[in-house]
Every structure is written in structure tokens, then in C-alpha cells.
Amino acid sequence: MKIAVCIKQVPAEYEGVTDLSLGHLIRGGRGRLNPADGPAIEAALRLRELFWEQGGGAAHAFSMGPASAGAVLLEALSMGADAAWLLTGKAFAGADTLATARALAAGMASVDDYGLIVCGLASSDGDTGQVGPALAAILNRPFVGRVKSFTADDNGLILRHKVDDRIQTVRLCPPAVISVTRDFVPRIPGLKARLSKKIFHEIHLGDLAERDEALYGLTGSPTRIKRAYAPERPGAAQVREMSGIEAARAILRELYGK
């Protein structure tokens, strides 16, 4: 089975990276792999290993963004992904989660037919967690969110996933889309893998079966930002030094007023 993993480059630092008047991210600063996407890559690689005995498999990484976002795809390749693609070009710029999911779905379809699509929980910049479910809706596939672990048998995958404060065990027959939690601790690439020459492929609007620009990027995004603002920061943290008993009493007073 072929597995696709969707990953994103996010700003390495968050101070001053948003245009508050437009509500858009200002690109150009240092970027990094979205923290929730390392576990997604790890899950995709483990799924590939799981399915390897059942006739082989491959894990392919997809991302969308400017050419510099290819750095996260190189990271995925270092970790062990078999190939990687970057959707890039002006047509995809300024996309909200729906337009992003449309572009990713079309991009993946232009490469192969993927039995499982794996996403991280949410990006650290937008923090919506909507791309995974939107992909499932666009592709008309089942979606299982917040997957903590999985096994496989002859009838498909058995997933343990978090639903509110409970853990639910479900059977999933691909094709499907899942999002995974940080329980999948990402492997650290070996030096040999990091040193090997790696390339990612680009996908442009013209490579897609559906080339209507109105579906992608800013024009394809129904989301309108009414107001963007920096969250109010609470006052400076108070540091109080006291004995253990005194500290316990002080915490109780703060919590319960007694």
C-alpha cells in the first residue's frame, strides 16, 4: 500500500510573523518542520513497515509552499520517506485550510493512488487541525483523528485513537485519512541518510487534473479574516520563593481562596 504524509513548514519563531491588518503570515523568516508533522512522518514510515510484509509499500511526503518549504521535505527524506513533492507557485499562495486540502488532494492524485493519507494534528501557525478532515471530505474517505497507535491484521488496520477523554479502538479499511498524536516519537535521521543527495519534485498548477485557479490559493479560500490580533499576554510571572509547606498553602489559596 502506498502512504502519503502531508507536512508543512512553519515559522521557527512567532514574534512578529503575522500581518495583523491582513491576518496573513509574513513568510521569509527562518522555517522549521511543523512540530506535529514529525510524528506524522514517523507514523507513515511505521505504516510502510507494517504493510511491507503484505506486498510492499512506499511512504511519500507532500507539502505546499514556496521553494524554501522544500527543506521540510528533505527532512522527511532523511528520515526515510521514499519520495517527496512540493506544490508550489503563485496559484497556491494565501490558501486557507479548504484550498490547501483541495491542492494537496489534487497534487497527490497527480502522483499516485494513496491508500492511506497521514496528517499531523494541527500546524503550529494556524492551529486549526482542519486539513486532514477536509482532505477526507474532498476524497470521500473515512477520517480517524488523533490516532495514538495502530496494528494491522488481514482485514485492515486496528487504530487506537483519542475521543475527548476516552481511547477508542476502531477497525479501518483503507483508503482513508488519519491524523496522529505525538505518541509517534519521530526517529532521528542517521548521518548517512542526511549526507546522501536528496531531491524533491515540484508540482505546479499545470500538473494538476483540475487546473481552475479559482479552486486554489487566496481566490479559492472562503475564509475571511475579520480581525487578527496578538493574544493578550498575562502580566509577568510572579516568582515567589518559599518552603514546600508554605508553597502548597499558597497554591491552595490561589486556587480556592482559602
Place this chain on the structure above:
Amino acid sequence: MQSEFSQQCEGCLGDESRLTGWAKSISFPESEAEAAEHVRFCAVRNLPITVQGSRTGLCGGAVPEGGHILNLSRLTGPVTMRKAGEQFLLTVGPGLTLAALRAMLRARRFDWAGGSPPQAVPELFWPPDPSETTASIGGIISTNGRGPGAFKYGSAARHVESLRLITARGDIVTAKPGGQLFQAAVGGEGLFGAVCAITLTLSPKPVEQWGVCFFFDDEARGAAFVDAAKALKLPALAALDFMDEASLKSVAEFKKTAARLKELPDAPGGAAAAIYMEIHAGGEAELEEAAGHLMTAAEKSGGDPENSWSLAGDEMEKLRLFRHAVPESINAELDRLRLADPGLHKCAADFTWPRYTFSQSVEAFRKEIEGSGLRGFIFGHASGNHLHVNLFPENQEEQRSANDLMAAWLNISRQQGGRLFREHGVGKVKKIFYADITEPKEIEAAFQIKQILDPAWFWNPGNKFLL
């Protein structure tokens, strides 16, 4: 100024040495002027002062033995940047932590002397990297801290433009490299005054940085790789640290409860040694060339580069956490043992054996640890064979054996012309060793300097000298 010691401040009676002291009063000045005023207040009352920063020291230097505690943790600024010629100089307060300094430099959150910054300011960093990021800059200066990065960058003293020091009379004087006061103050463990401002010499951040960890299934092979890596003399190799099997197992146990290590995978099973390296390069070509040489050397020494770890840029922080988890995990284990016997102390090496190869050092330590029957952990820096061997006595008899072993090792260091107390200082924990092992003329010289600069023995009573 707080005149009586309050129970609320009892945490300030100890540091990471796990020693606990006593004090009459404590104050937390927030400016140089305030700190100087507190010093004058104590001086007229003949109240000796123990200076504290973040209290991360391992030798008890910040543990008071009576008198007043001058806690400088709130004296973090003012932070000012200026450019002098081609150098970028950042003045900070001694209480600023290494972590806060790094965050400040990343976000460029500081004022420029004279108002506006010059054009084209590169990304800057302060090279000294004692792996404890909560350490205060003042503490790092007072012990002349080094850390893994000393392999390329040397000790903290090399990266300081000047210091401001409060004297026992409450005056503030400036000390510059080359001067006697600077020499005495940097690494002087606060015995000659309180550092109240430090001007750091910053360096342009290396364009490319990788962290790499090789694992070996045999300790001797890991040590042989360290010798091979040192022989390469790669200018880009910034850190070269060793961890033995006991250290790796200690981290694995610690990882079960330490939330910040959750995002680290487990080290490969069966690893008998790990070598942690950092490569800091001016460009991709230099980086890849250095990494290629190290990979070849690791393969020749029996390592498996496929089974290694490598992370780039900001992600390297995960590997730094892994490296730093070694002393953290060992100290956590010591805390558990001390619940049963509060009198137990670990013995931690901080000396160099410059005439041995790294392999010879590891082999000698291993042989003696096994011969003693003590629990021991071998980890630390390859530079100068500066290993932080930790011995773990589990009863008072073993405590004596550990002390004897440490004294014997210090003697070897002395015979080899090594540094006996490299970066942790002497403090209270090692002053017996300092008195026994150090050449008498060296002790006499240090004593003379103390007499000249602090004749009333006002600063940091109980540290370094057996009186």
C-alpha cells in the same frame, strides 16, 4: 534590603551540589547601584557575603556559610548592544541566564547603544555552552565555564570584553582581559568581588550547524573513534563528547519521567558508548566535508553511521537535551539514594589528563572503577580528555573509597600537568582535594591574591581554601 533571612528563601541555602548552608540575611538587587549599596551595608556591619546566580553550581560555591546572601538572579540588565570595529559587544547583568541570552539574541531583543543599530547585523551568538542553560552568565564567568563547545571555542574567558566588579568597599571597578583583576575574577568563584555587569564578545552564528550522535556497541571502539576524530583536526568540529553505557542507561531511565525528553527516541539497544558531536561550519560544503570525514572515521572504528542520529539547525536542541540529560539523570538518581542516606555525595571529576590518549583515559577509568566495585559513570569532553567521571558511593565506606580514587586521579592529572579543577570550580565540595593535591606554591599564590584583593575575607566564606 531584606534584613532577616526568611523561611521563604530557604531554597537559596543550597545549590546543585546538594549541600545546604545557613545565612543571616538575603537580598535580591535589581541594579548595579542597589547591589553596591547592599555590599556597603554588609561591609560596615562586618557581614560576609556569599554571591549567588542561578545556583546551578556543582561544587557548592553558592552555598552560604553564614553572613549575607547577595542573590544576583534579578540583576539581568540593562542589556545593551554596541559595535566596536568589527566586534559586536553585548553588555548584560550577571543574573541573565544562558537560555534568556540565547532567546534575546535569536529575537534580537536588546537596545543599541546610541539608538539605532548599524546596517547589516549578522545573526549572533555567544559561543560558551555549558550545557546547563539555566546557568547565569555571572556564574559561567565565575567558573570560567566551558561545556562541549569548548572543543572549538575554548572557555568563557575568551568571549568576554570586560567585567564590572563590586569591591568589598562597595566601589564598582572595570576589569579587562590582560589585567590582574580580570584574571582573578574570571574563574575566581566570586572570591574577589561580585560581578555586576559583563560585556560579552559575540560571534556571527555559524551558517550551518549539525548535531550528530554515533553509537558503538563496544566502549573501546567508541573511545578509539574519539581519538580518530580529534586527529582529523577539523576546524568545523565544535563539540566532541563521550557517554558510556551506564550514562546511556541512566538517561533511558530518566526519560520515562522527564517530559522534555519525550520527543527523543530511545537510543539504540545494546549501545556501550555514544559520541555526541556538533559541526559548526561557514557553509554547506565545509559542513558536508567534515561530516563525511567523521562518518568514515566512525566506520573504521566499528560504528554504524546508518544507526546514528543527526539533526540540523534548531532541531539540534533535541540532541543537546540528550547530552545534558546525562548529568541530570545521574543527579536525579543521587537524590533518590540520598533519601535513604542524606550523607551521601557523588564524586565528580573535572580534571584533564593531557598526556593520555582519549582511549587510554577511558581504559584507565574503566579498570579502576571496576576494581573499586563502585558504581561509576564516564562521560564528558574529549578536549584535553576532560571527562566528568561520576562515582556513586552507596554507603559511607564506599564514600571513602570514592574520595581516595578521585584523589589518585587528581594526582595523575597533576603529574601530567593537567588542569585539576577545569570548569566546575572548587567551591566547598572539592576544597579538601584542592588543599591535598594542588602544588603548595600554587595555593600560596592564590592565597596571596585573595589577601591582596579581599584582606577581610569578606567574599564567599568557606570556598576553595581550607582555613
